[in-house]
Amino acid sequence: MAQxxxxxxxxxxxxxxxxxDEKVFVVGEGVRxxxxxxxxxxxxxxxxDRVLDTPxxxxxxxxxxxxxxxxxxxxxxxFMQADFMFVAGDEIFLKAPQWRFLHGGKVDMPVTFLGAVxxxxxxxxxxxxxxxAPLLHFPGIKVVFPSTPYDAKGLFKTxxxxxxxxxxxxxxxxxxxPGEVPDGEYTIPLGVADVKRExxxxxxxxxxxxxxxxxxxxxxxxxxxxxxxxxxxxFEPLDLDTILKSVEKTGRLVIADEDTERCGFAAELxxxxxxxxxxxxxxxxxxxxxxxxxxxxxxxxxxxxxxPAKISAAIKEVVGG
Amino acid sequence: MALTKENLLTLYTNLVRTRAFDRAFVRRLGExxxxxxxxxxxxxxxxxxxxxxxxxxxxxVWPHIRGHxxxxxISKGVNPKxxxxxxxxxxxxxxxxxxxxxxxxxxxxxxGFAGTIxxxxxxTVGYGLAAKKNGRGQIVMSCFGDGTSNRGTFHECALMVNxxxxxxxxxxxxxxxxxxxxxxDSHPVPDIADLAQGYGMPGVVVDGQDVIAVAEAVELAxxxxxxxxxxxxxxxxxxRFCAHAVGLPDFSGAEVRTAExxxxxxxxxDPVKICRQKLLDQGVLTExxxxxxxxxxxxEVEAAEKFVDESPKPALDPSIFEEMLYAR
Numbered sequence: 262m263a264q265x266x267x268x269x270x271x272x273x274x275x276x277x278x279x280x281x282d283e284k285v286f287v288v289g290e291g292v293r294x295x296x297x298x299x300x301x302x303x304x305x306x307x308x309x310d311r312v313l314d315t316p317x318x319x320x321x322x323x324x325x326x327x328x329x330x331x332x333x334x335x336x337x338x339x340f341m342q343a344d345f346m347f348v349a350g351d352e353i354f355l356k357a358p359q360w361r362f363l364h365g366g367k368v369d370m371p372v373t374f375l376g377a378v379x380x381x382x383x384x385x386x387x388x389x390x391x392x393x394a395p396l397l398h399f400p401g402i403k404v405v406f407p408s409t410p411y412d413a414k415g416l417f418k419t420x421x422x423x424x425x426x427x428x429x430x431x432x433x434x435x436x437x438x439p440g441e442v443p444d445g446e447y448t449i450p451l452g453v454a455d456v457k458r459e460x461x462x463x464x465x466x467x468x469x470x471x472x473x474x475x476x477x478x479x480x481x482x483x484x485x486x487x488x489x490x491x492x493x494x495x496f497e498p499l500d501l502d503t504i505l506k507s508v509e510k511t512g513r514l515v516i517a518d519e520d521t522e523r524c525g526f527a528a529e530l531x532x533x534x535x536x537x538x539x540x541x542x543x544x545x546x547x548x549x550x551x552x553x554x555x556x557x558x559x560x561x562x563x564x565x566x567x568x569p570a571k572i573s574a575a576i577k578e579v580v581g582g
Numbered sequence: 583m584a585l586t587k588e589n590l591l592t593l594y595t596n597l598v599r600t601r602a603f604d605r606a607f608v609r610r611l612g613e614x615x616x617x618x619x620x621x622x623x624x625x626x627x628x629x630x631x632x633x634x635x636x637x638x639x640x641x642x643v644w645p646h647i648r649g650h651x652x653x654x655x656i657s658k659g660v661n662p663k664x665x666x667x668x669x670x671x672x673x674x675x676x677x678x679x680x681x682x683x684x685x686x687x688x689x690x691x692x693x694g695f696a697g698t699i700x701x702x703x704x705x706t707v708g709y710g711l712a713a714k715k716n717g718r719g720q721i722v723m724s725c726f727g728d729g730t731s732n733r734g735t736f737h738e739c740a741l742m743v744n745x746x747x748x749x750x751x752x753x754x755x756x757x758x759x760x761x762x763x764x765x766x767d768s769h770p771v772p773d774i775a776d777l778a779q780g781y782g783m784p785g786v787v788v789d790g791q792d793v794i795a796v797a798e799a800v801e802l803a804x805x806x807x808x809x810x811x812x813x814x815x816x817x818x819x820x821x822r823f824c825a826h827a828v829g830l831p832d833f834s835g836a837e838v839r840t841a842e843x844x845x846x847x848x849x850x851x852d853p854v855k856i857c858r859q860k861l862l863d864q865g866v867l868t869e870x871x872x873x874x875x876x877x878x879x880x881x882e883v884e885a886a887e888k889f890v891d892e893s894p895k896p897a898l899d900p901s902i903f904e905e906m907l908y909a910r
Contacts, residue, residue, distance in 0.1 A: 288711075310715070316745070321738035324704015325711055331693040332642070332712030351701050362906045364686040364694045365678030369909040401907055424909035 265442040267435045270410040271299045274417035286311040289339030296341050323352035330372035343376025344390045357426035358401025373420045374428045381434040385558030391519040393526045404496040406430040408472035410440035415449030432469045452498030460489035463513040471517035474569045512543035513579045522550035547575040590866050593793045596657045600627045602879040603662045604649045617671045618682040623649025625823030628853035629755040630654040632796025642691040642709040644702040646725035660687045663886035672893035679896040700733025707739045710748030721749040721807040729760025744781040749807035752815040757822040762833035775817035783813045790818030791853045821851050
């Protein structure tokens with residue numbers, strides 16, 4: 262298997278899907294040049310009719326994707342930063358999720374929204390969010406977030422082929438992360454969690470950057486606490502079964518989520534586990550999230566963010582060490 | 583262009599049908615049979631009818647809110663009984679009773695509707711992209727009001743469709759009132775069509791009470807779009823003979839419009855009367871034919887109401903929600 266970095270895997274997935282299906286096109290600000298490299302140079306291969314640079318018009322860009330998808334195309338809408346989805350709130354939170362439902366299933370909307378998430382670059386609150394919970398609060402849009410190059414490629418291809426709106430996150434700190442990526446064609450279904458490390462004492466559900474922090478902690482605790490790390494890879498659809506199976510084994514659960522703690526995915530998952538598997542738990546669930554403040558910039562960012570030390574402390578607390 | 587006799591009769595017939603259904607919707611809302619709310623087209627039927635009567639089946643239309651799109655959908659060919667069924671919550675409705683007031687008819691290029699004013703512009707950019715990519719000469723008729731033009735979405739989308747020379751026709755139905763707010767208080771210059779110049783597209787103003795004038799202006803814009811020459815904007819100055827929505831006071835600014843004011847408009851600015859008189863004067867229509875068209879429209883409404891009232895409600899079972907939410 263070849264070694265590739267995360268952003269390369271994403272770029273490969275997009276180019277392969279554009280090659281495979283002429284209905285796939287990319288639209289967004291500066292996509293010919295590409296901000297993160299995912300779309301860079303694609304116009305040379307596929308032409309500017311399929312790699313469309315736009316004015317700074319998030320609302321229009323999101324709508325362009327929605328409208329073209331309703332008419333049978335498979336647009337990839339590049340938001341650059343996922344934070345910019347809030348500019349197109351009507352399109353992302355109302356239109357995309359509701360369209361098929363309100364129109365009696367008469368029309369499908371195969372659009373993929375693409376956006377960088379995550380803090381770690383000192384870019385403050387409008388270029389650092391990981392807005393999982395806002396999307397989950399509007400049922401009808403799928404939410405995908407890979408943590409490795411392998412997952413990035415396989416999930417991105419599946420997202421583009423999905424007949425529904427999908428918001429596809431990638432973490433801006435993971436862009437140059439290397440990993441094994443096969444050269445040939447492969448896809449990964451949405452709604453299938455991946456056990457990133459097996460363990461028996463505690464389950465850590467983590468996504469994006471948090472997966473790598475959890476794995477680091479798990480390695481550090483080896484010999485003392487056996488940590489199982491599960492990456493859901495998509496939050497909608499969510500593979501609750503894999504998580505419950507793990508909790509059945511470990512009896513303990515820590516949820517690490519870079520999104521804001523309040524009303525976040527961690528709160529949602531914690532409640533679902535309590536509803537479905539209260540009897541399996543040997544200790545209260547702990548969550549490690551971004552605290553309930555806007556994301557600060559500068560040096561204060563490091564104080565704010567969830568990190569391996571906070572995850573480690575949570576693990577020790579639930580294990581009762 | 584010269585509209586044929588047949589074209590003129592089509593315009594008149596669609597106006598009469600729109601008026602008949604619009605009135606039936608208002609009546610049924612009062613009777614408790616129409617669900618939700620209703621923003622009648624009453625007095626403002628001509629722009630939608632003039633814009634949509636001669637489009638191709640595969641042209642895309644974004645309907646305007648007035649009459650909840652009745653002028654546009656009827657003229658595009660959608661059978662209004664299925665829209666009435668939707669608005670009455672029936673399983674036979676366009677959206678299987680899931681929406682109250684959304685029209686959808688993909689076979690007629692109506693890909694859906696929305697509740698937030700001005701949210702049609704972004705979506706129609708996508709329709710325009712699809713139409714251009716398809717390469718079959720399809721166009722997009724984007725219908726909106728004076729109030730809708732206030733939204734920033736108009737600016738973003740006017741930029742994009744003009745940058746890319748998409749086959750879009752902007753039809754602004756300016757009835758002088760954005761809900762309660764007079765246009766002069768929301769738009770700084772007399773003509774909204776003046777916006778067009780800033781985006782490099784033609785913009786014209788027509789009498790929106792004259793369905794023939796609208797249809798002629800639209801024809802030029804549609805032809806231009808079909809030929810790949812890009813978007814145009816038409817501002818149809820029209821009227822509203824009723825309050826913004828059924829049940830609301832008919833405010834214009836802080837004052838309620840008077841009965842005399844509305845009476846004057848009904849007598850002098852009624853698009854159905856104006857069209858009828860023109861066609862009678864030109865010898866295109868006889869009194870007898872006009873009466874027949876009216877009688878047929880009334881009969882169509884009666885049959886539609888029977889169809890709707892006999893249609894079942896959807897199975898009131900939430901398990902359908904799962905099926906509606908996602909495509910497989």
